[in-house]
Amino acid sequence: MDDALIRDLHEPKVILTLTINNSEPIELSAFIGAFTSIAKEYQESLRSNPDVKDSATIYVKEVRAGSIVADLIPVVASTLPIIATQAEQIWQAVEFVKQWGERIATLASGVIPDGFGKSELKTFALAVEAIARDPSASSTLEAATFEDGKRQVRAAFKFSTSDARLVEKVIEAEYKRIEVEGTKVHERVLMVFTRSDVNSAQIDKRSGERVVISEITPKDLPIIYASQLSEQRVKHEIRDADDNIFKKGFVVDVLAVLRGDRPIVFKILQVHDVIDLPDDDE
Numbered sequence: 001m002d003d004a005l006i007r008d009l010h011e012p013k014v015i016l017t018l019t020i021n022n023s024e025p026i027e028l029s030a031f032i033g034a035f036t037s038i039a040k041e042y043q044e045s046l047r048s049n050p051d052v053k054d055s056a057t058i059y060v061k062e063v064r065a066g067s068i069v070a071d072l073i074p075v076v077a078s079t080l081p082i083i084a085t086q087a088e089q090i091w092q093a094v095e096f097v098k099q100w101g102e103r104i105a106t107l108a109s110g111v112i113p114d115g116f117g118k119s120e121l122k123t124f125a126l127a128v129e130a131i132a133r134d135p136s137a138s139s140t141l142e143a144a145t146f147e148d149g150k151r152q153v154r155a156a157f158k159f160s161t162s163d164a165r166l167v168e169k170v171i172e173a174e175y176k177r178i179e180v181e182g183t184k185v186h187e188r189v190l191m192v193f194t195r196s197d198v199n200s201a202q203i204d205k206r207s208g209e210r211v212v213i214s215e216i217t218p219k220d221l222p223i224i225y226a227s228q229l230s231e232q233r234v235k236h237e238i239r240d241a242d243d244n245i246f247k248k249g250f251v252v253d254v255l256a257v258l259r260g261d262r263p264i265v266f267k268i269l270q271v272h273d274v275i276d277l278p279d280d281d282e
Contacts (some may be wrong), residue, residue: 013089014154016042016097019140020068023050026130033126034139035070038100040123044101045096049122094155100141101157104128106166112174121171128164137161184256188272189213189249194220194256196238206265215262216256223268226255233271247273 020026020034063070104111107124131137134247141160151268159167184235194210203225210220225231230252238245251274256266 003274004189013086014093014143014145016072016074016093017142017144018068018070018072019142021131021138022067022134023136027072027133030126030130030133031068032069034130035072037123037127038072038141041100041127042096045194048093052108061256069092075112088144089146090154097141097143097155097157099109101258104157104159104163104167107170109165110166110170112170113130113235116174117173118175118178125171128159128167131159131161132168134161139191158200184258185253185269186213186216186256187253188251188252191252191254191266191268192277193245193248195252196245198235198239199230200235203228203231207231211266213254213256213266216266222265224265225269226258229273230268233274234268237242237274242277247277247279249277251275 016038016059018034018038019067032035041178074096075090098119104127113120127138131139138158138160140156142156143154145154146152159243194212197207198207201209206222206224209223211223212218212220225234234250237248237250251272253269253272255269256263257265257267
């Protein structure tokens with residue numbers, strides 16, 4: 001550690017205090033999640049400032065007994081020495097607590113904050129987990145400074161068990177919405193194998209086989225069987241039929257799993273029919 005960092009840790013300009021008032025023991029993973037979520041969101045909150053390095057870090061100064069009270073020291077590494085002033089450090093911490101509170105309050109109201117994706121949803125799911133699991137708990141985050149030995153709170157936000165559970169429900173619903181938007185069902189499309197396998201495949205796992213469904217994309221993609229019935233119908237044609245599997249077409253309902261707008265895997269929902277494909281010279 002350099003001298004400036006050591007000085008900031010021993011004589012911090014501002015302290016973030018996380019207080020968890022719990023009525024029951026907290027699972028270790030939920031306890032850790034409460035801290036890691038703050039650290040991750042604090043780093044993200046500084047990325048919009050071009051004068052602040054991405055290496056902004058939060059250090060744990062002290063964890064006190066009773067209710068869980070942790071003093072966290074945010075350290076801003078700046079590309080410009082003038083930025084790393086006491087006023088700047090305080091302003092960053094105060095703005096972070098305000099943003100933290102606004103985002104949790106927005107989620108608790110049933111609204112997804114602008115720009116939230118899976119990463120942000122995971123961060124705030126971790127932030128509220130410990131409180132949501134306790135029937136009577138609360139969490140408070142404060143940004144405080146010390147003047148003449150007296151602690152002065154500059155910003156604070158508190159949420160309770162009921163708030164945390166509302167946030168979890170909203171996040172869970174948003175996860176499901178994202179999953180649905182990332183898929184599209186295509187009915188009665190023609191599927192042709194480019195790679196087959198006589199061995200049985202695990203349901204809802206990639207089988208190692210590849211197919212082309214030209215109505216969706218010209219590229220061959222891996223497949224997943226959604227049920228034993230669909231898997232057995234295809235495997236019968238591979239194992240028992242006399243004809244070459246690559247000369248057969250399967251009329252299927254498939255769910256195209258997307259990454260962005262691009263399909264990355266086909267999930268076979270139902271096999272309606274198996275037909276012989278015409279020879280190339282016909």
